[in-house]
Amino acid sequence: MAKPPLTLYLAAPRGFCAGVDRAIKVVEMALRKWGAPVYVRHEIVHNKFVVDSLREQGAVFVEELEECPDDRPVVFSAHGVPKSVPAEAARRQMIYVDATCPLVSKVHIEAQRHSENGLQMIMIGHRGHPETVGTMGQLPEGEVLLVETVEDVAHVQVRDPERLAFVTQTTLSVDDTKDIVAALKARFPAIVGPHKEDICYATTNRQEAVKAMAPQVEAMLVVGAPNSSNSRRLVEVGAKSGCGYAQLVQRAGDIDWRALDGISTLGVTAGASAPEELVTEVIDAFRSRYDVTVEQIETATENVEFKVPRVLRS
The missing domain is CATH 3.40.1010.20 (4-hydroxy-3-methylbut-2-enyl diphosphate reductase, catalytic domain)
Structure with missing residues (x-):
């Protein structure tokens, strides 16, 4: 049976921003420098897929500093921490790396x-x-x-x-x-x-791309985590900008196919902490059901890069 046609509009920019990229790199470099385990206070970025893959490499995620031993390095997440946290780490003479964006x-x-x-x-x-x-x-x-x-x-x-x-x-x-x-x-x-x-530039750019895309599509999927603020804002912006159905999905397995029945245009974007491979996974899920034509809607180009903290460069 012939698959129904679907035009899939892909927002650009989407996905990882420079701050997220740097934070993930910080954990990976800390693991290479000090070996496992490296403790991370709070999810390094709000994405389960990213956190799980770092966990497999030897990162241990905790919510508070008191859950960390004194003799292992600890990384602070991209979201930033209250001043009391590095002060306490210093008092305990811990090695700590601040991955705050x-x-x-x-x-x-x-x-x-x-x-x-x-x-x-x-x-x-x-x-x-x-x-x-x-x-x-x-x-x-x-x-x-x-x-x-x-x-x-x-x-x-x-x-x-x-x-x-x-x-x-x-x-x-x-x-x-x-x-x-x-x-x-x-x-x-x-x-x-x-x-x-x-x-930040990345939040603004991703919202602008969604605004440009929303009026052209019947439905929109934002790839991102439910605890990711910037991803949830993209869903809201999509809905406010004229898209009848905007939904947050963590992965392809979360797509509500019944809600999308009969559509011929779809927008796809990703929050700043969602890896591109999850976007590809979503597109592949649509290819298995539809005859997909992908078109990119690009509203900005990004070339921002942030250096990792000095302790990891030496």
């Missing part, structure tokens, strides 16, 4: 600088996300107030409305964040913001 570190430095200038910080982010926890943990308790929505802005209690600054999580929806920033500026006209949004 440089663009997250930039937000940490920004928060620190504002605080030194006597400003109280407001952070736009998701409560409990490791990146938000890490950024808020750069400053003493009460110095960083969290807002998640425009509504939160109306209720936030600040020390002095004249002495405020804001930072954002790097993986938020560009459009939603814009609205929250506008609400902050309306309520606190003196608030100081970053020169350029803290939302």
Whole structure:
């Protein structure tokens, strides 16, 4: 029987960003340098496939530093950690490698600088996300107030409305964040913001590609993990940009074929922590059922690269 035709639009850029690439490399290089086991505090990046493959190489994933022995190296995840974590590792004389994405570190430095200038910080982010926890943990308790929505802005209690600054999580929806920033500026006209949004280039680029693709497709799949903030934002952006069905899938096995019955156009993208081989796996699953024509929708080219920490280069 002839397979039904399907035009599969592939978003570009998609998948790994420079920060994720570097974080994975950090764990692999640590394993080569010190041998297994190397401990990793929190999932190095939010992707089960990546974490499982590093686990097979000898990485041990834990949630807290107290689960690590003193005599083995520990890597901090790409999302960043509160200041107390490296301080405790140093106190225990542990070897530690910080794989925090440089663009997250930039937000940490920004928060620190504002605080030194006597400003109280407001952070736009998701409560409990490791990146938000890490950024808020750069400053003493009460110095960083969290807002998640425009509504939160109306209720936030600040020390002095004249002495405020804001930072954002790097993986938020560009459009939603814009609205929250506008609400902050309306309520606190003196608030100081970053020169350029803290939302990172990769998050922005992946959302732009989805916006370009969404109106052209009947359905969209985002390859990514359920705990990946940037992947979940891509699903939301797809739905808001006019795609009738947008779904997050970890792997090809998660595709809901019944929901896709009868489509002739499909968009596929991947969050910043999803490896390209999982995208290929999804495309192959469609090839087995459809006569697939792949077209790329490219909205930006990326050539960012981050160096690994010095301790691994020697």
